[in-house]
Amino acid sequence: MILALAGQPNVGKSSVFNTLTGMQQHVGNWPGKTVEKKEGLFTLSDGRRISLIDLPGTYSLTSNTIEEIITRDFILQTRPDAIINVVDTSNLERNLYLTTELLDLGRPVVMILNMMDLADQKGYSIDAPALSEALGLPVITAVASRKNGLNELYSSLDNLIAASDKHRGNFCFSPPVEQVIANIGERLQHYSFEGHPVRWLAIKLLEDDAQIKGLVAATVSESDLAALQAEISQHFPGGPSSLAEERYRWINSVLDAAVRREGLGKISASDRVDLVLTSRWLGVPILLAVLAGVFLLIFKLSPPLQELIGGLFSWLSHLIQVYLGPVLPNWLVRLLTDGVLAGVGTAMSFVPLILITFTLFGLLEDVGYFARAAFVMDRWLGPLGLPGKAFISLLMGYGCNVPAIMAARTAENERDRLLTILVTPLTICSARQVVAVALIGAFFRPKFAPWVMLGLYLVGFALICLVSFVLKNMVLKAERNPFFIELPMYRLPNLTNIITYAWHKTRGYLQRAATYIAAVSALLWVLSYFPGGSIDHSIIGTIGHWIEPVGRPFGFDWRLLVALLSGFAAKETTLATLGVLYHANESSIGAVLTSSIPFASGLSFFVFSMFYIPCLVTVLTIRQESGSRKWTAFALAYTLLLAALLSLIVYHLALALS
Amino acid sequence: MKNVPNHQAQTKTWYRKLLDLLLQKGCCSCSEGEGCANQDCSCTNGNTCAIREWLEKSDGAITPPDPGQPTLTALPAGERAHVNQLLLPPAQKKRLLSLGLTSGTEVTVVNNENGRLIIAVRDSRLGLSPDVASKITYRVA
Numbered sequence A: 001m002i003l004a005l006a007g008q009p010n011v012g013k014s015s016v017f018n019t020l021t022g023m024q025q026h027v028g029n030w031p032g033k034t035v036e037k038k039e040g041l042f043t044l045s046d047g048r049r050i051s052l053i054d055l056p057g058t059y060s061l062t063s064n065t066i067e068e069i070i071t072r073d074f075i076l077q078t079r080p081d082a083i084i085n086v087v088d089t090s091n092l093e094r095n096l097y098l099t100t101e102l103l104d105l106g107r108p109v110v111m112i113l114n115m116m117d118l119a120d121q122k123g124y125s126i127d128a129p130a131l132s133e134a135l136g137l138p139v140i141t142a143v144a145s146r147k148n149g150l151n152e153l154y155s156s157l158d159n160l161i162a163a164s165d166k167h168r169g170n171f172c173f174s175p176p177v178e179q180v181i182a183n184i185g186e187r188l189q190h191y192s193f194e195g196h197p198v199r200w201l202a203i204k205l206l207e208d209d210a211q212i213k214g215l216v217a218a219t220v221s222e223s224d225l226a227a228l229q230a231e232i233s234q235h236f237p238g239g240p241s242s243l244a245e246e247r248y249r250w251i252n253s254v255l256d257a258a259v260r261r262e263g264l265g266k267i268s269a270s271d272r273v274d275l276v277l278t279s280r281w282l283g284v285p286i287l288l289a290v291l292a293g294v295f296l297l298i299f300k301l302s303p304p305l306q307e308l309i310g311g312l313f314s315w316l317s318h319l320i321q322v323y324l325g326p327v328l329p330n331w332l333v334r335l336l337t338d339g340v341l342a343g344v345g346t347a348m349s350f351v352p353l354i355l356i357t358f359t360l361f362g363l364l365e366d367v368g369y370f371a372r373a374a375f376v377m378d379r380w381l382g383p384l385g386l387p388g389k390a391f392i393s394l395l396m397g398y399g400c401n402v403p404a405i406m407a408a409r410t411a412e413n414e415r416d417r418l419l420t421i422l423v424t425p426l427t428i429c430s431a432r433q434v435v436a437v438a439l440i441g442a443f444f445r446p447k448f449a450p451w452v453m454l455g456l457y458l459v460g461f462a463l464i465c466l467v468s469f470v471l472k473n474m475v476l477k478a479e480r481n482p483f484f485i486e487l488p489m490y491r492l493p494n495l496t497n498i499i500t501y502a503w504h505k506t507r508g509y510l511q512r513a514a515t516y517i518a519a520v521s522a523l524l525w526v527l528s529y530f531p532g533g534s535i536d537h538s539i540i541g542t543i544g545h546w547i548e549p550v551g552r553p554f555g556f557d558w559r560l561l562v563a564l565l566s567g568f569a570a571k572e573t574t575l576a577t578l579g580v581l582y583h584a585n586e587s588s589i590g591a592v593l594t595s596s597i598p599f600a601s602g603l604s605f606f607v608f609s610m611f612y613i614p615c616l617v618t619v620l621t622i623r624q625e626s627g628s629r630k631w632t633a634f635a636l637a638y639t640l641l642l643a644a645l646l647s648l649i650v651y652h653l654a655l656a657l658s
Numbered sequence B: 001m002k003n004v005p006n007h008q009a010q011t012k013t014w015y016r017k018l019l020d021l022l023l024q025k026g027c028c029s030c031s032e033g034e035g036c037a038n039q040d041c042s043c044t045n046g047n048t049c050a051i052r053e054w055l056e057k058s059d060g061a062i063t064p065p066d067p068g069q070p071t072l073t074a075l076p077a078g079e080r081a082h083v084n085q086l087l088l089p090p091a092q093k094k095r096l097l098s099l100g101l102t103s104g105t106e107v108t109v110v111n112n113e114n115g116r117l118i119i120a121v122r123d124s125r126l127g128l129s130p131d132v133a134s135k136i137t138y139r140v141a
């Protein structure tokens, strides 16, 4: 049995999904987090297995954006046994718009009135039975973030599903429009359209949906097509917008029957906050201050914890030396301590930094600030050709580039999306931040460290501006789309969500450290020890001397080159590699790097490692999301070129000045 | 994971499909070029060209502006008005319609910073950049 969760963006679909399936889909307060459908399983009390699909949120089901296409294709092709339509009750009027479209698809619908707490707060009073009656659908009230109402959902699911054939809703258009739909349906009936419901096709034709028009034109006979066009132009003078009006007219009649909304359209507390946070003079300074505050907190909070974990690993390797030293051969002990533990320990000591970064960004997200940041930044990004929404991707990119690139799917058109995808890799993701913190610690006095970090972010942002400006003027010349965005109400953050989210991300990092980084560290150590017993007479040393000339213009010795190469798979590996190759562990890495790498080379390496090609997973994501090998190659090439250029400049500047 | 459907490419494929159909039926040469559907087409089969025109309509024309009408840009914060027309390309127009900006809808301006607006529509808030706000005309309540 298949159930699909559908609804507008940011209404709590993923919250419901997580509760029912025990999975951990990304939850937060801005429209468009879920961009790919996700399947989860759970069992009903009678033992039946249900497969539940979390669909991306969409405002409607036209064929404009990828999420809309994913959602409607899923429902049309998989024909779920029922659609669970999650709605934000505090935003019922607009939410029901999608409901009318879902009903057109002809599948049974069950409605969850979510966010009842916010509706109460807003002064809405809802008569659920009357609403159910007016809609012609069963409704369940819920507060998904507190898991209220989901038990009822769970226990009544069997009944709902059993009776679901009835739940087709009361929605219909006005009689003249219904007549046109019926006439069109008559003609379409004789053809098969991949099993799509005829009524839905007729409605989409009236709505001027490009995809469906193409489908119909390619399927029906010429005379029928002509007749259809005649039907539409003669009997449907209102055009697509009249359908939207009729949908809203029906919605209002439903609301009149069951909902009392006091203070509709009044300026709320949330609006008053926006008057300040999005104002012309304060908006951007506040945004900058918030971001600066976030990064400051990250760098204040993490070092003590970092030392703690570093200490733990030193102690571990000490234990190994003391207890295993006498038993195992010397090289094996060193493989464990200087190889595996040094590498893994270096990566592990940055776990707090990752955790804190994602917690703070999760907090901003959950409060509802992301959408505002996009709105405020649109004014500045506009001249660069970036849509305001791209800023959400960029913000996410500071955590991890992969979801950031996926988030670009909410862009209004392909050009905006491609541009966003191409510039996102220039954000300093948390793994690169780890490398940055270590390198800055090694090459700058503590007093300057925060400023260097700030400089890094500014340079990164300047590069984003530069690249998108160049792309806008040279390659992606089309106009960017006019920008608009829904601004969800500010909310108190939900700590469980934030912690789950941050932990989810940190766990990924931990897993990489325990598996991939451990393996790479061990391998590197073996390569750097055998056959000669010292790094200069090792395999990697020999190869290193071979490739050394490549790094010379940038001031890199071969160790730095190897570190950069290993960083391609996962950026934090760069650091583990340095640890192994320079015989340093997590607590000594700063001092060892300072003493063995000249300042100019260090600086150049720092710059290079921040901006050169994105990590493997990011590259694969770019390939998948852009759907183009050409653009993926372009992203690789331009980041590499940019990094090379910058580090060349920095290296020679530093040489000249010192 | 499946390849992401590239929307534009996809609509193209539909066009392509149709184009093939048309070519088989020996339509005019206009089916390759751009912007030829209206004139200058030595079409022998009026019907097929009509189909092309019909297909392309949805992505092309913008509703003609109505110069006499004031746009939302002009409204100061706190003001109410009824939406009249959306002078935007069809795709965006549809999007705004589904967000509730249908003709006659009452909107309240929450904030207006030099044409960059936050408006209350039905029960939600929308942020509009100046290039959107300046294309929505209103009638006074």
Ligand SMILES: Nc1nc2c(ncn2[C@@H]2O[C@H](COP(=O)(O)OP(=O)(O)OP(=O)(O)O)[C@@H](O)[C@H]2O)c(=O)[nH]1
Pocket: A007, A008, A009, A010, A011, A012, A013, A014, A015, A016, A026, A027, A028, A029, A030, A031, A032, A033, A034, A035, A056, A057, A058, A114, A115, A116, A117, A118, A142, A143, A144, A145, A146, A366, A491, A494, A497
């Ligand atoms: N106050 C309140 N907040 C809720 C409720 N349900 C969910 N939320 C919060 O609403 C926000 C959005 O929830 P999600 O589950 O991510 O929404 P979604 O529908 O999956 O959103 P998209 O994937 O972006 O379409 C999160 O911050 C949730 O914590 C509720 O009943 N009451």
Ligand SMILES: [Mg+2]
Pocket: A013, A014, A015, A025, A026, A027, A033, A034, A057
């Ligand atoms: Mg979701």
